[in-house]
Amino acid sequence: GKKYIRNGCAMMVNNQRQWVEWEGLDYDSDDFEYLGKDYESEINYKPGKIGLAETRLISLRDIVDFGVDWLVEKRMKKILR
Incomplete structure (x- = not known):
């Protein structure tokens, strides 16, 4: 399943620098x-x-189509090792 991690960075919010966090894949x-x-x-x-x-x-x-096939092939080889 999908895993999520907590990310964060400093950014300007209403003209003030704040640390903002979010959940990301x-x-x-x-x-x-x-x-x-x-x-x-x-x-x-x-x-x-x-x-x-x-x-x-x-x-x-074209690169998305290539990438989908490439990732399935290469990552499945890693998993099956």
Whole structure:
């Protein structure tokens, strides 16, 4: 099942700095870098530039579809080990 964790940070509320806390989903994003690299490799992606910044202009739908399949495959392998 889903696990939640308590998060917090300082932010401005009504022009005053306050510590604000909230409940957030506890998720593992450690493998997102590898997911991105595999996606770029699969589509033979070459980054471009906007001004001086390196950018990655990609289809959101395509990477979400790729990511869903990738996460199921890679994370199931971890679970089944």
